[in-house]
Amino acid sequence: MAITEKNYPTAKKVVVVGAGIVGASIVYNLSRRKGVAVTVLERDEPCAGASEHSFAWLNAFGKDPVSYHHFNRRSMDIWDRFARRLGMDLDLHWGGELRWEHTPDRAEALRQRVKLLQARGYPTRIISKDEIRGLEPNLSPGPVTIASFSEIDGRVDPLKVVDACLQQACDNGTVLHTQTPATELCLNEHGKIEAVKTPSGEISCDAVVLANGTATTALAATAGVHIPQQNSPGVVIRTDPQPPILQNVSALHLPPIDEDRHEIHLRQSADGTFAIGQGSQESVDRDDSQAHADSLLSRAIHYLPALAGARAIPKPVGYRPMPIDGLPVLGFCEAVPNLYVALMHSGVTLAPLVGELATLEIVDGARVEMLDPYRPERFRSAN
Ligand SMILES: Cc1cc2nc3c(=O)[nH]c(=O)nc-3n(C[C@H](O)[C@H](O)[C@H](O)COP(=O)(O)OP(=O)(O)OC[C@H]3O[C@@H](n4cnc5c(N)ncnc54)[C@H](O)[C@@H]3O)c2cc1C
Known part of the structure; x- marks a missing residue:
């Protein structure tokens, strides 16, 4: 039977499984409603999963197709309201994202991306080498064939967001x-x-939200629901605290130095530490060794010499919740109508919007049209 507006379930006693940034945002939004009793189950401590390992760049830069780009953009646009309501320090900073390329093929790919993003109305533009220096005086960019600046991109501290959401919810x-x-x-x-x-007994409920990241697939299977994922390991290392080296931007993407020293992305938090990862936001990386951390830092020093005295701190591999087609899985399941799935990559960017929309569906029985491309039923044929 198809889920229609009429028979779409409404709930009072809601159990949310998982206290990462997505679960915490849903919990916070649910808890603001009268008559909804929310219980959160977290197998570890809050923010123990992907959210703790995230680069936490708030963006819609590489998001395709266009509907998914706009979905991310919409969440970026409500981040400030979400933060204001939470009313705590989240290390939320809207300084934009800067990148450049010096090889012809990569420069052409960036030119095409900027063109596409501009056609979508995303405020990204080509900038000059002088503008790079104006934005970040401590950069030593070397040869620049093309550079871009995405001025509405931001960054946040997921741990602070999870803490704030859960504190308010409690x-x-x-x-x-x-x-x-x-x-x-x-x-x-x-x-x-x-x-x-749970090991300490059963908790009765009217609805369950699965926001337990990579472990969603196994738990959904206990109710006969199939949510396929891909394995997507990634590594974001840290440095010890540094004086303010980046003056403006929230995130930087730096080009490969040579064939062996691939591109990196980095950012500096308010506490002075840097976060550095390899490749793009989706790149697979399983190397959590000190040697790899040192290599990432040495590539950063190549472009930011002021980092020369920093110490690289390796971090364990983080696993992205990554649905098999790369797009979020959001909504009640047809086969188990009081089971709501909230599984996604880019969950740091998407958390405010997902929390708000999931609450409309769970509490009010709405069916939010914007979520139609992301319904769990798209995997039914794979059952
Ligand atoms: C290396 C890396 C870089 C990233 N970079 C970005 C980025 O720049 N921008 C961006 O927007 N996104 C980024 N992401 C993705 C983003 O971090 C995730 O999409 C987001 O953190 C997912 O949050 P979540 O709450 O769904 O899952 P998680 O943070 O994984 O939380 C799930 C929680 O569920 C708990 N759990 C699991 N199973 C159970 C169970 N059976 N019972 C109870 N609890 C359970 C876990 O302990 C965990 O705390 C990145 C991810 C990684 C790994």
């Missing part, structure tokens, strides 16, 4: 269980979830 009456994994979704004879099993 003030609103939400019950948070840490070190408590959800191990099974228990169905009644009508095929709806009546309880979530």
Whole structure:
């Protein structure tokens, strides 16, 4: 049976599985509604999953197709309102994103991307080498064939966001269980979830939200729902705190130095530490060694000599929640109508919007049209 507006479920007792940035935003938004009792199950501590490993660049730069680009853009546009409501320091900074290229093929790819983004109305533009220096005087860019600046991009600290959301939600009456994994979704004879099993007992519910990142696939399977994912490891290292080296931008993408020293992305947080990753936001990287961390830092020093005294701090590999087609999975499941899935890459960019829209669907029984491309049913034929 198709889910229509009429039979779309409304809920009172909601269990949210997972306290990363996506789960925390949903929990916070749910907790603002009267008459909704929210329980959060987190198998570890809040922000223990991908959110802790994220580069946390708020952007719609490489997001395709166009509907997904606009989806990310819309979330960027509501980030400030979300932050204002939370009313705490989130290290949210809107300084834009800067990048440049010096080889002809990469320069042409960037030129095409800028053209496409401008056609979508994204405020990205080609800038000169002098403008690079104006934005970031400590950069030593070397030869520049083309450079771009995306002025509305930002960055945030996911840990602070999760803390703020959960603090507010708990003030609103939400019950948070840490070190408590959800191990099974228990169905009644009508095929709806009546309880979530944990090692300390079952929790009854009217609806369940799966916001447990890479572990969503296994838990959804206990209710017979298929949510396929790809394995997407990534590494973002840190440095020790540095004086302010970056003056303006929220994120930098630096070109490859040579065939062995690939491109990197980096940013500096308010506490002075740098976060550095290799390749793009989606690049696969499994190397969490000190040697790899040193190599990432040495590439950063090549372009930012002021980083020369910094120490590279390796970080464990992080695993991106990555649906098999790369697009978010959002919404109630037809087969299990009180099971709501919230699985996605770019969850740091998307958290404010997803929290707001999921709440409309879970509490008000709305069916938000904007979410139609992301419904879990698209994987049904793979069952
Ligand atoms: C290296 C890397 C770089 C990234 N860069 C960016 C970026 O620049 N910009 C951007 O927007 N996004 C980026 N992302 C993606 C973004 O970080 C994720 O999409 C986002 O953090 C997902 O949040 P989440 O809450 O869905 O999942 P998670 O943060 O993984 O949270 C899931 C939580 O569920 C808990 N859990 C799992 N199973 C259970 C269970 N059975 N019971 C109870 N709890 C459970 C986990 O412990 C975890 O705390 C990056 C990700 C990585 C790894």
